Amino acid sequence: MARKRSVVVAGGGIGGLAAAAGMAARGLDVTVVERAGHIGGGGSGLVIYPNGVRAAEALSPRIGARLREVGHITRPDEVRVLMSADGAVLAEEAIGTAADDLGVPQIPVLRSRLHRMLLDEASSAGAAIRLATTVTDYTTHPGHVTVRLSDGATVDCDALIGADGIHSAVRARMLDDGPPTYRGYTSVRGRTTGSALGQRGYVVNGRGIQLFVAPVGEDTLYWTAKITAPAGTWPAKGAAGARLALLDALEGWFGPVVALVRDADPEEVVVTDIHDRDPAPRWVDGRVALLGDAAHPMVPALGQGANMALEDAAVLADALASDATVSGALAAYARERVDRAGAVVLASRRQGALDQGSDRDGEERRNARFKSAGRKDAETADVLAWRPGPRRPERATAPPAIVRTNRGDTPMGAPRIVVISGSLRQGSTCDRVAAWCADRSAEQGASVRVFTGAEIDFPAYRPGLADTHAAVAGFLGELRAAHGVILVSPTYHATVSGLLKNALDYVNDIGGPVPYLEGRAIGTVAVGAGAQGAVSTLTTLRTIGHALRGWPTPVGVAVAAAPAEPAADGSDLDPDAARLVEMVSQVVWLGGARAATGRPAVLGAVAA
Numbered sequence: 001m002a003r004k005r006s007v008v009v010a011g012g013g014i015g016g017l018a019a020a021a022g023m024a025a026r027g028l029d030v031t032v033v034e035r036a037g038h039i040g041g042g043g044s045g046l047v048i049y050p051n052g053v054r055a056a057e058a059l060s061p062r063i064g065a066r067l068r069e070v071g072h073i074t075r076p077d078e079v080r081v082l083m084s085a086d087g088a089v090l091a092e093e094a095i096g097t098a099a100d101d102l103g104v105p106q107i108p109v110l111r112s113r114l115h116r117m118l119l120d121e122a123s124s125a126g127a128a129i130r131l132a133t134t135v136t137d138y139t140t141h142p143g144h145v146t147v148r149l150s151d152g153a154t155v156d157c158d159a160l161i162g163a164d165g166i167h168s169a170v171r172a173r174m175l176d177d178g179p180p181t182y183r184g185y186t187s188v189r190g191r192t193t194g195s196a197l198g199q200r201g202y203v204v205n206g207r208g209i210q211l212f213v214a215p216v217g218e219d220t221l222y223w224t225a226k227i228t229a230p231a232g233t234w235p236a237k238g239a240a241g242a243r244l245a246l247l248d249a250l251e252g253w254f255g256p257v258v259a260l261v262r263d264a265d266p267e268e269v270v271v272t273d274i275h276d277r278d279p280a281p282r283w284v285d286g287r288v289a290l291l292g293d294a295a296h297p298m299v300p301a302l303g304q305g306a307n308m309a310l311e312d313a314a315v316l317a318d319a320l321a322s323d324a325t326v327s328g329a330l331a332a333y334a335r336e337r338v339d340r341a342g343a344v345v346l347a348s349r350r351q352g353a354l355d356q357g358s359d360r361d362g363e364e365r366r367n368a369r370f371k372s373a374g375r376k377d378a379e380t381a382d383v384l385a386w387r388p389g390p391r392r393p394e395r396a397t398a399p400p401a402i403v404r405t406n407r408g409d410t411p412m413g414a415p416r417i418v419v420i421s422g423s424l425r426q427g428s429t430c431d432r433v434a435a436w437c438a439d440r441s442a443e444q445g446a447s448v449r450v451f452t453g454a455e456i457d458f459p460a461y462r463p464g465l466a467d468t469h470a471a472v473a474g475f476l477g478e479l480r481a482a483h484g485v486i487l488v489s490p491t492y493h494a495t496v497s498g499l500l501k502n503a504l505d506y507v508n509d510i511g512g513p514v515p516y517l518e519g520r521a522i523g524t525v526a527v528g529a530g531a532q533g534a535v536s537t538l539t540t541l542r543t544i545g546h547a548l549r550g551w552p553t554p555v556g557v558a559v560a561a562a563p564a565e566p567a568a569d570g571s572d573l574d575p576d577a578a579r580l581v582e583m584v585s586q587v588v589w590l591g592g593a594r595a596a597t598g599r600p601a602v603l604g605a606v607a608a
């Protein structure tokens, strides 16, 4: 019988235990090493959103079912009330209906119950749990990784997963990127039974304080107050002192909200300064991978940290249980997760800054926004709509390049156009829009090379690195030979995808008498549902185009989906398709002029 693949998980938090349960259920030999002497005490609550519920179900149907048992299943008619500090209702979030639309409910849950359930699932699936032990270091070897522990022991295994939280030792060893960044507010949280607020959720908004409240069943509410403050001031008060200071800060607030904090069990109160990190482009070092807060710590404004850890765990468990090599499986895991988690980190940071309302203007802006448009961006719908994808086989070699040969004529030369998709998820809307633009370019007489997100998943840019990577060198070669470039980026972080930006950073290394993309036509496309995100993504793409000395075309296009194939005679184009065709025509025309003369077209006046 084949030997079981052995995996050490550093950290028995929500992410580590979920991954351990998923991997053990798939037959892997798993050991969790946890620093604490006990798992599952304290803390307040978490909301597991539809994406997290789907991830729990993907880990195992049993975990999905048990999550429903330990949490409060949001009722179809349930709303979360957004109110100002004096109790005036600003808006209501229809969380029941929203969950209904996505096919699964939100499930707020006490953190301790979720933690104990995952511990139970991991243990009963066969994972070993080693408590009161810290992972201090690791060394990778060709066939295994050696994990060093605080008790002096070493463990050899096939893979190490760093699920050791925001101050991860595994991350420090892998990325050495310093401490996380304080985001200007602290969190004081607890739970209260028998509140006059009843079993429903609230977001109560004062100046520099926002209180989030959610029901967790059995007449209990958990609550989190986020308070604008200099780093360190609230943790220094201790749990009991912080609860009293919070009561002072809530003076004059809506009575039942004050009572919620007053009646909380002081022993259960937790105080934490809120930090995050910029998205990291790399989470894998051969046989070692990061997961959860170790990989992508985020502020809690969208309540997605644990949900993302569950998604990571589901993707990782499937990847490591596949036939892929260990390093291939971990690379596939990172390819699927890095871009998405990075987007959620940045969206959470933006929501957190809005939520705090830390001065009079900020407070008024936030309350007005909540009244008119609700609390969260429409774009966060993308976050909640996640589903586990079908597993992709390991790629032994690079995927076949998508190439379109010219199928029409340009009045000038036949230009070479490079289309780049900025989404890591294969077959994503971004990839489909890129392929659509490639088809239209070819119809107009161009030869086209499409780079999908998976093909530009390069290491983080450093000058000189291009020479050491064949894939990067191939990418730069295509760009050097191109007469025009079309950049297609997802918008969900309201900026360009980190993946695309990283790949374009390598353009700095294009040499020659005239460097960069001098004079090439650059078309820009933002793919996503939110108009505001699209505008800032297009602006950033144009800025990058200018910085690379290309010529961004006048038409930048925002679309939510790839348009249908146009009719053969080009009639009946919908407005999105028509705008894309206009942009493609400009790139092909300007590219054709450059191909014909070997020089950029001089147009007299170019609206750019």
Ligand SMILES: Cc1cc2nc3c(=O)[nH]c(=O)nc-3n(C[C@H](O)[C@H](O)[C@H](O)COP(=O)(O)OP(=O)(O)OC[C@H]3O[C@@H](n4cnc5c(N)ncnc54)[C@H](O)[C@@H]3O)c2cc1C
Pocket (backbone or CB within 6 Å): 010, 011, 012, 013, 014, 015, 016, 017, 033, 034, 035, 036, 045, 046, 047, 048, 133, 134, 135, 136, 163, 164, 165, 166, 167, 168, 169, 170, 187, 189, 224, 272, 291, 292, 293, 294, 300, 302, 303, 304, 305, 306, 307, 308, 309
């Ligand atoms: C105020 C607040 C509210 C939040 N609300 C939500 C919410 O509503 N929804 C949501 O999804 N998320 C929420 N989160 C985020 C969520 O709590 C975290 O993202 C999640 O717990 C991360 O899980 P993890 O397993 O990656 O890390 P952790 O839960 O931090 O677990 C890490 C574990 O590793 C152990 N450890 C550390 N170092 C080592 C080492 N070297 N060796 C061995 N063990 C080690 C630690 O003891 C710990 O048990 C919130 C966070 C905060 C602060």
